[in-house]
Amino acid sequence: MKTCSACFRLFSHDSGFCPVDGQRLIPVNEASPPRHPDDRRVGATLCGGRYQIWRIVADGGMGRVYQALDLRAGRSVALKILHPEVALDEVSVERFHREFEVSASLPHEHIVEVLAFEKTEDHSFALVMEYLEGEELRTLLKRDKVLRPERLVRMLSQLALGLVEAHERKVVHRDLKPDNIFLVGTRDGDKVKILDFGSVRDNSEGAKKLTVVGTTIGSPFYMSPEQAQGLLALDHRADVWSVAAIVFECVTGRVPFHASTGPMILVTIMGSNPLPPSEAGKAYGVPASLDPVMEKAFMKSPEARLSSVGLLADGVGHAYGLTGSHRDWAYMPQEELAARIRTALPAVLARHQKAAEGASVAHAGADSRAVAAALAAPSAGAADAFAEDMVMGVPQRLPRWVVPAVAGAAVLLCALVALLISR
Template sequence: MKTCSACFRLFSHDSGFCPVDGQRLVPVAEASPPRHPEDRRVGATLCGGRYQIWRIVADGGMGRVYQALDLKVGRSVALKILHPEVALDEVSVERFHREFEVSASLPHEHIVEVLGFEKTEDHSFALVMEYLEGEELRTVLKRDKVLPPERLVRMLSQLALGLAEAHERKVVHRDLKPDNIFLVGTRDGDRVKILDFGSVRDNSAGAKKLTVVGTTIGSPFYMSPEQAQGLLALDHRADVWSVAAIVFECVTGRVPFHASTGPMILVTIMGSNPLPPSEAGKAYGVPASLDAVMEKAFMKMPEVRIESVGLLADGVGRAYGLAGSHRDWAYMPQDELAARIRAMLPTLLGRPPKAPAGAVHAGAGAVHAGAVHAGADGRQVVAVVAAPSPGATEAFTEDIVMGVPQRLPRWVVPAVAGAAVLLCALVALLISR
């Protein structure tokens, strides 16, 4: 391993210069880790002398992340160590250990690799993970506001592959947000890593439950209605909603549901619908073909929501005029995706042609802009008909026709939300007596 004498990042032995500071790298055997005036861990070796801490990478609510050298195997690793006050909370420690167990049981190229769980000499706990050089999606959105469609489609396709592994094992992430999607840059485009499985819901038989029924877990802006209510019947479709909220933010530069406080955000999620992305993202040229896909992804009832993140990725890619499925786009060079989307985007942003009666059909991997229908509010909406992606488990009508699903009467959702609030108030009153 080599290190930079300016920033103390660690690099493989075949690296020559630090891409951040431009300094010539030196072998770690010829250098010493720095000391930090406010953090005694930096420069020390932890966990029985195995991990030598070289620098602080990031801080979070639960703990601090360091880049360290694994002296046993000679590789760079990331150590996430709980803050002292968090390490005293048994439930927090149990969740931290659960993150290790779940991540270790899900070996996948798009899920961060977890290598170990250790107790530190300063009475805390450390999660040992592969070290990743790149940036969180949150950082990208803060800087660039939105993602180009080709970057979004590639990222979403890889995200779908990683989550499919978890969902097949009945593991629900429950905290998908831009902060937990890490992008590693390569020549062909981003390589996605899903982070932080500490809030998972494990629906597999015999799995230990750490969350009391009715407890709300997750980040409000990206939370599904069933998750906002803390419902017991919560499955992978909650993650579909969260990913849809991320997609919405990536194309419009804003979250789909917004309010001044966390509770009000949850009320908004349960009682209102977001703007169509083509309207919210008009300044960024979002095509109207994406509206029907997102409308189905934001269905309040999981039973009528898009069934999987893979099908959501297929719908988003086809809304941008791509043929095939997310399995084709996940590793397609970003430049090639960009060229294909650019070729179709002018047509998508124009007025779609009316299809002859009976001419709508779908071949393998095909997508067609079909007939124009009048929506419930009188607006014209183009139905998009798509074939199921290769390897899809069950394709039913709601998966194949990505058009305008039957709407519930407008009064239903507010009425249900109001009844839920009144019921909660009544229960609180009875408990207080």
């Protein structure tokens, strides 16, 4: 292993220069890890002297993440260590341990690899994971606001592949958000890694439940209606909703449901519908063909919602004109996806526009037929109302209601013609 003398990142032995600082890398056995004035773990070895801490990577609500050198395996790893106050809470520790158990039981190239669960010398707990070089989707969205279609499709397709095994085993992630989607850059495009299975709901038989009935777990902006209510009847379709909220944000630059407080966000999720993405993301050219896909993904009832993230990924890809399924697009180079979308999207939009116009004309036609039927059909009780106009069942030559009826029909026909012209 090698390290950078400026930022103390760790690199493989065949690396030459630090891509961040431009410094020539040196072997770790020729360098010493730095010390940190506010964190005694930096520079120390933990867990029986196995892991040597080199730098702080990130801070979260539960703990701090470090890059460390596994002295036994000779590899770079990430250590997520609980904050001292969190380590004192039994339920938090149990969730942390369950994150290890669930992640370790779901080995998949699109789920972060979790290697060990350790107790530290400072009376906390550490989750040892593969070290990833890249950035969270949240960081990307803060910088770029939205994703290009080809990048979105590839990311979403890999996300679907990573979740399918968990969902088949009745494991619900329950906290999918841009912060828990990590993007590792490759020559062909992003490689997705799903992070943080600490909030999972395991619906398999005999699984231990750590959530009190009525408790909401997850991030409010990405929470499904059933999750917002803390319902027991919660399955993988809650993750479908969360992924749909992520897709919405990726194309529009805004979350689908917004309010000033957490409780109000949940009320909004349960009681209102988001704008169509083509309207919310008009400034970014979001195609209208995406609207019906997102409408199905945001159905309040899980039974009416798209039943898998794979179907959502397929719908998004087809909305951009791609053929096939998410399994075809997950590893397709982003440049190729971009070329295919540029070629196919105009035809998709034309068909969508034609269908929309056809529906509008059909709606107008239905209106005209309804008006015609209303004019042609006798009103209920007409015989009683106009009995004096009838002689032994035969109308007189000039009934009194003819003139007002003709005038009324003319007004209705003029209104109908005006309506059709305006459309």
